[in-house]
Amino acid sequence: MKQPLIELREVTKSYRKGDTTVTPLANLNLDVQQGDFLALMGPSGSGKTTLLNLVAGVDQPTSGSVIVAGSDIGLLSRSKLAKWRAHHVGYIFQMYHLVPVLTAYENVELPLLLHSMSRAQRRERVNLALEAVGLLDRHDHYPRQLSGGQEQRVAIARAIVADPVILVADEPTGDLDAASAEATLALLNRLNSEMQKTILMVTHDPKAAAAARRSIHLEKGAIVDAPEQVLVAS
Amino acid sequence: MILSLVHYAWRTMTRHKLRSALTIGGIATAMFLFCFIEGLQNGVRQATENEATQNVLIVYQKSRFCPATSLLPERYVPAIQRIDGVKSVVPVKVYVNNCRASLDTVTFLGVPPELVNTIKKIDLKSGSLGDFTGRRDAAIVGESLAARRGLKPGDRFQIGGFSVGIAGVFKSDTPGEDNVAFTHLEMLQRGKAVDSLGYVTQFEVAIDDPAKADAISEKIDEMFKSETVQTTTKSHKAFIASSTGDLMGMIRFTRFLGLLCVVLVLALTANTVFVMVQERVREHAVLQTIGFAGRHLFSMIIVESLLLALAGGIIGTAAAAAALHFGHFNLSAEGVNISFAFTPLVVAAGMAASAITGLLAGFVPALQASLISITEALRRS
Ligand SMILES: Nc1ncnc2c1ncn2[C@@H]1O[C@H](COP(=O)(O)OP(=O)(O)OP(=O)(O)O)[C@@H](O)[C@H]1O
Ligand SMILES: [Mg+2]
Numbered sequence A: 001m002k003q004p005l006i007e008l009r010e011v012t013k014s015y016r017k018g019d020t021t022v023t024p025l026a027n028l029n030l031d032v033q034q035g036d037f038l039a040l041m042g043p044s045g046s047g048k049t050t051l052l053n054l055v056a057g058v059d060q061p062t063s064g065s066v067i068v069a070g071s072d073i074g075l076l077s078r079s080k081l082a083k084w085r086a087h088h089v090g091y092i093f094q095m096y097h098l099v100p101v102l103t104a105y106e107n108v109e110l111p112l113l114l115h116s117m118s119r120a121q122r123r124e125r126v127n128l129a130l131e132a133v134g135l136l137d138r139h140d141h142y143p144r145q146l147s148g149g150q151e152q153r154v155a156i157a158r159a160i161v162a163d164p165v166i167l168v169a170d171e172p173t174g175d176l177d178a179a180s181a182e183a184t185l186a187l188l189n190r191l192n193s194e195m196q197k198t199i200l201m202v203t204h205d206p207k208a209a210a211a212a213r214r215s216i217h218l219e220k221g222a223i224v225d226a227p228e229q230v231l232v233a234s
Numbered sequence B: 001m002i003l004s005l006v007h008y009a010w011r012t013m014t015r016h017k018l019r020s021a022l023t024i025g026g027i028a029t030a031m032f033l034f035c036f037i038e039g040l041q042n043g044v045r046q047a048t049e050n051e052a053t054q055n056v057l058i059v060y061q062k063s064r065f066c067p068a069t070s071l072l073p074e075r076y077v078p079a080i081q082r083i084d085g086v087k088s089v090v091p092v093k094v095y096v097n098n099c100r101a102s103l104d105t106v107t108f109l110g111v112p113p114e115l116v117n118t119i120k121k122i123d124l125k126s127g128s129l130g131d132f133t134g135r136r137d138a139a140i141v142g143e144s145l146a147a148r149r150g151l152k153p154g155d156r157f158q159i160g161g162f163s164v165g166i167a168g169v170f171k172s173d174t175p176g177e178d179n180v181a182f183t184h185l186e187m188l189q190r191g192k193a194v195d196s197l198g199y200v201t202q203f204e205v206a207i208d209d210p211a212k213a214d215a216i217s218e219k220i221d222e223m224f225k226s227e228t229v230q231t232t233t234k235s236h237k238a239f240i241a242s243s244t245g246d247l248m249g250m251i252r253f254t255r256f257l258g259l260l261c262v263v264l265v266l267a268l269t270a271n272t273v274f275v276m277v278q279e280r281v282r283e284h285a286v287l288q289t290i291g292f293a294g295r296h297l298f299s300m301i302i303v304e305s306l307l308l309a310l311a312g313g314i315i316g317t318a319a320a321a322a323a324l325h326f327g328h329f330n331l332s333a334e335g336v337n338i339s340f341a342f343t344p345l346v347v348a349a350g351m352a353a354s355a356i357t358g359l360l361a362g363f364v365p366a367l368q369a370s371l372i373s374i375t376e377a378l379r380r381s
Helices: A048-055 A078-088 A104-114 A119-132 A148-160 A178-194 A206-211 B002-013 B017-048 B074-081 B113-119 B129-134 B143-149 B175-179 B185-191 B210-223 B236-243 B245-278 B281-290 B294-327 B344-370 B374-379
Strands: A006-017 A020-032 A037-041 A063-068 A089-092 A166-170 A198-202 A214-219 B056-061 B086-096 B107-111 B123-127 B138-142 B156-159 B162-171 B180-184 B202-207 B231-235 B330-333 B336-339
Touching (some): A037 A178, A089 A148, A104 A148, A178 A206, B017 B294, B017 B336, B017 B344, B129 B162, B162 B185
Antiparallel strands (some): A006 A020, A006 A063, B056 B231, B123 B162, B330 B336
């Protein structure tokens, strides 16, 4: 078997708050192969977002190792980690988190500002990403002029524009109506199957989980039943 | 990248248009005051540190401080002229329509017409010097005074008991002196109710070496010690300093006010930037998630702060420039004029002050923004 793209070994994450320590993740092991589409499920507070943040290099483990795309997240400095994120990860949020004063185009362009690219090169990439999510015609709209589903698609365009290997999504359909949720899931599915993006998606919705290739359940910071390579027909 | 930062910062300012406008308005007001005060300080510097007057001494009647009360006999002139090191002596009668400190004073300097070029290098913008020397009631007026009173050659101009015909308008390299009018000495001496023929307010003594100023001053005062009318001789600079004494105290105090203006700008900008950062904690966390590093956020906030401060600075400086240009303000005390000198130096000072305060005001909020914990900021909703 190939070296996994994401490799978590004995990962523990704890937060200190005054003199109490919260440990959302304890001694967790997880491998994710390149090209996988993994749904992360579990009750509120089980550590799903915490796990996602570790994989996305937004946070670092208290102990254990998180190796993603060949880099040990725990060993990188704050600024190195930022640069690493710019090149390897696209993050999709439940509440989209577009910058309200920038147009759809400018929002999608943001990650590219961190890469050495000419304006023309950026334009080409942004247009491709907007086209991939079917919103090229809305490029000059501001977030407030878009529906929730459209905002989320712009956010997905922003996540894929720099061509990262990994996409992480934290309840991407949590704020959407059924139709928009379905469209979003279909889009993620296409990104996985056609563009070979490895996707880690947190969700509460079994229907959403069904869209993924496999799903795992977290409970109190541990994986409870991780059926090995259970493929769900998509 | 920098361009995108400026673009982003600009968009950010439009988020809360009213708030940005209020802040910029406040900064502009403070910078307006700052530039006004700098202009005044600059005027004082020009009046006292004028190269051209370094070798000029002013002889005044001893213990007299107002042009109306200093009465020196013209017959002293030849004696002073004979002193070693003295190049020329010009008797001047000063008439001021208002002896107190005022913003709109008209000063007449009565000189022997043929000597007007000795006391001052006259650079005529319009009219002719010949018209001035030829007519007893002629006057040439400084540019600022002409602008303030709307005067041009051929006009008549009345002040106090005097009526003069404008023969020309001149420009001076010293703004304070653009506020005076030169007239014939004799006209001023005869025109008053009390005939003061033979008496003048002061002598302007040009010497060949500024280093000899003290020695020559002493010699002049010594010379008339036993006369009924005694003299006090000072360097031009010391004379201005003493005759504008109270005014100078006030002006020195305004320097402190100028500093307060800068502090005000600092507080105003810092406050707004703080609020801007506070309400965008989550947005900054999202940017960091995308891959922006702390230093990117730091520069972004600094650029926003600079933009605010500079916008206010430019508006305030421009307003001050317009006010001083069209207002021709001129402070006058005891016949000495001090103009608000709005020079490129003042513009530079205004811009520098706003840029520096912009940088300083943004520093702490920028640091805050660059050091946020991404996960904690993302959890806020
Ligand atoms: N920065 C932090 N500081 C302190 N405690 C934290 C922090 N982040 C997470 N926690 C705690 O860790 C636990 C797991 O949080 P996490 O956000 O990972 O849960 P989750 O599974 O994503 O829950 P939800 O489904 O509600 O989003 C919670 O008890 C939370 O309070
Ligand atoms: Mg969560």
